[in-house]
Amino acid sequence: MKKKRDFFVITIDGPAGAGKSTIAKIVADRLGICYIDTGAMYRAVTYKVMKERVDFKDADKIVTLAKNSAIEFKDGKIFLDGADVSEKIRTRAVTNYTSAVAAIGEVRKILRNFQRQYAREKSIVMEGRDIGTVVFPNAKYKFYLDASLTERAKRRFMELRQKGSNISLEEVIADINRRDNIDLNRGLCPLKIPSGAVVIDSTNKSIEEVAEIIIGYVKKNR
């Protein structure tokens, strides 16, 4: 069995659409470690709030709901209270409401505890908005992934179109712009470049190039 000190954490933070999930998955696969998508955790709680018709202004109820949620990652899927919600948490409504849920300090605390728990049992790649700043400020490998607003919106637009959505590029730009503003300006755990993080601008880089930069850095510094 591996000793605790052999486990390591790779954090990847950055704005919506910077390619964090795709890259984090590749990095985790190639290094043979686990991938945790923390945005999916905030989305899962939001999905539950909507399903149970809780008022988004009722922070106390939302906190209770988050406390009583079992969130698990298995085979690249996310399970909420035992049910696979991987697709259900990707709707536009869930995406838009998640900002409100992610702004509740107590919810962040609950999810942060789950997130730290994962790293006690194995090596992980964890991506989100506050992973290198708040969840694992002492992680050995920290990355901040960015890309221009237009490039991020174009990538998200293609993804949504492939899934059959008829959303326009302008709507995607507006959604991402709005989420950037919330992520960057919220009082609690705003999106910031973590100290000591390697910053990668992926605007003109392929997924493969970015993954290689991260894997190369980790191997060089092990």
Ligand code: DC
């Ligand atoms: O990465 P994503 O689009 O799936 O994130 C969904 C939402 O959750 C987004 O509004 C930002 C928020 N989030 C957060 O506040 N902290 C994290 N660590 C991850 C996501």
